Amino acid sequence: MLKLWPLVLVLLSTSSWAAVPACKQPDGYAIGLVVPTPDAAKRVYEAVATGRYDQIKSSNDILVNDRGDHWEVFQYPKKAPSFERHSDGSETVTVVAGGGTLELEITKCDGRIIGSYAR
Numbered sequence: 657m658l659k660l661w662p663l664v665l666v667l668l669s670t671s672s673w674a675a676v677p678a679c680k681q682p683d684g685y686a687i688g689l690v691v692p693t694p695d696a697a698k699r700v701y702e703a704v705a706t707g708r709y710d711q712i713k714s715s716n717d718i719l720v721n722d723r724g725d726h727w728e729v730f731q732y733p734k735k736a737p738s739f740e741r742h743s744d745g746s747e748t749v750t751v752v753a754g755g756g757t758l759e760l761e762i763t764k765c766d767g768r769i770i771g772s773y774a775r
Contacts, residue, residue: 679765690767694720697727730759
């Protein structure tokens with residue numbers, strides 16, 4: 657038993673341990689987090705987008721932000737905004753513009769989803 661103490665102390669001292677929301681679910685439904693990881697949230701996003709026939713653009717990444725009790729999932733262009741000065745004196749500025757892609761808020765505890773479209 658004494659050999660486990662260092663592991664227990666490490667687990668209790670990690671900041672991510674405190675970030676896990678306490679799921680209060682009715683008796684018989686307490687299974688813990690329904691959407692526990694960013695990868696799970698990304699897969700939910702892909703399933704919803706595919707089911708709605710929304711395009712997941714090949715030029716975009718699907719990003720997942722942890723907002724405590726829920727995930728914020730959306731598409732964002734792979735190519736970041738940039739500024740480039742060319743040898744002939746010309747300049748190129750690449751910006752991110754547009755919108756219209758699906759955005760989801762996915763509750764970690766029960767998997768509830770709120771969807772909207774980016775403006």
